[in-house]
Amino acid sequence: MLPETSGPAVKIDNLSKRFGDFVAVDRVSIEVHRGEIFGFLGPNGAGKSTTIRILCGLLAPSSGRATVGGYDVATHPEEVRQNIGYMSQKFSLYDDLSVEENINFFGGVYGVMGERLAARRDYVLKMAGLEDRRTSMTHLLSGGWKQRLALGCAILHEPPILFLDEPTSGVDPIARVSFWDLIYQLSAAGHTVFVTTHYMDEAEYCHRLALMGGGRVIALGSPAELKESLGTGHLLNLESSDLLGSMQALRGRPGIEDVAVFGGGLHVKVDEESAAESEIRSSLNAAGIQIHKLEPIAPSMEDVFVTLMEFQDQKAAS
């Protein structure tokens, strides 16, 4: 089977994975375009990692089909592995090998050698900022360095498709930002990047997102599309003298759909902005709570996530 050069980078069709009675991935269908940064967002246990493992050929699907770079993951795992780079949740380089030895080893297993290996090694060292530490033992590196080196080892063979499973977990915020810079560079160079995360701010960096919960895709689209699906002008930010008191006072009032704690204040989801605003002011006045700030805001990814997850839970309960 020849790889398709024009089709989607990843095509998941009605994919399921069961472990005994537990359904980890439930009839998931997604297409990821070439060069896209595709995000998988969801809580732990939502089925993100399981899906990625199936796509990397580490797990066999229970039913459904998935192709990566045009190759079926179930029938052509070797071709798939030749075309992907994978970075697992856990740091997975060899701690007792030096930076360079790790790169050379992965070069060996990916079949990168000679001059090409030398060039790729230089690229990876530069990208990871490890040029001066090439002979350092890997276990002496800090988290951010380790993670860049792991990414470097996963892209040694210049795979068209990259799977990054929570690549930034346990890394400081500055290292996270510079890691995302790298992801953008790779995407610009034509790599397709498939990334899972539970950081909402990271979700905003993705071209497109799939929200996962309970093994299912709950919503799919670009960050802007997902926010729009909530509707604009329906979210108010409230800061008051009594956070929990305001919450109790507002719950169940007419025109108020939902109240959730957000940072130091509350996000209030409403039917109609101006009517709700006066309702809030009168309710809180009656309860003797002072309003410091009340303003309409654009929903964040977290709002989208919380709302959609709650919606999903209600659906599941009913």
Next chain:
Amino acid sequence: MNLRRTFAMARKEILHIIRDPRSLIAAFSQPLLMLLIFGYALSLDVDRIPTIVYDLDQTPLSDALIKSFRGSRYFNVVEEAKGYHPIDNAIDTRRALLAVVVPTDYSRNLLEGREAAVQLLVDGSDSNTAAIAQGYAEGLILTFAQQTRENAQSMRTGSVIHIPVEARVRVWYNTDLVSRDFIVPGLIGVIIMIIASLLTSLTVAREWENGTMEQLLSTPVRPVEIAMGKLAAYFLLGLADMGVALAVAIFVFHVPLKGSPALLLVSSCIFIFGALGWGIFISASQRNQLAAYQLGTLTSFLPAFLLSGFIYSIDNMPAVIRAIALFVPARYFIEIIKGVFLKGTGLRILWFNLVLLTAYAALVFYWATSKLKKKVA
């Protein structure tokens, strides 16, 4: 199997070995320690048996009998007792293992051609040594009696009538019956089995524990290449261990190497391959290093030590155990190494053992690979 990927695996494993000096030291000190302890301390030879004598006869003849006990290297006369009480005491306190009591009419009975009994009292609490001590003592007394009668006869008649049948024992192979020569080559087989399986029993489980296995399996490297790469690296270590053990056997313990070194080398290579393969199989079947280590010890140490014929003869075991021992690969190697060392046995006789070892190595390697494959899916 892609050679480049296998080579990359092997090189990485060698780096792991070098970077872990503790295991590296253990890999060499453990066999050396076992060889020295067993080689020096575990002797199945029985000599200088502490002996107490009680001479009731008090004649020149009984004195000569006791002198021949004193003269023998198998006995060490620790005391001449003057009654049964000191004998009791000496055996109870383990000062003596054997008591020789010469009765009052010993010399008269002997010279007059009657049965001349000598009483032997043996501490039977160590049955093996007791039996050997008893055998030596009986032999000595019998020879003494025979010679005395012949001498007496020749003095009387001027000619000697020999007893018509006389057994003369000649030992083939290990002529001096040095038990160390028998133990050390077998011990090498046991050591290699233990060290090889233990070394590799951690290597796959460690990769699962560290999460590197998952990374490895997402690359194009195949299970057979993982197994072969790991095996190749540890094979070098196993061979080095073998070399050290052989050198100790030959140069420190002076075990004679009668047979072909080439045959020894070839069969060692095959055996090491199989033992390493077993370790990888165990390791691939466990995700936890501790469990893998324990299973490795249990399945390599015990059978290799007890059921390989290294010390304990398999032929003397009950049928069920004998049947189990058929599946202990170390025994086939120990037969080879003992044969080559002590008897100079060649391929003509040992070929079947070699075939069995080869089959074992191939089977275990296949198992290890398919175990790795199963963990992929």
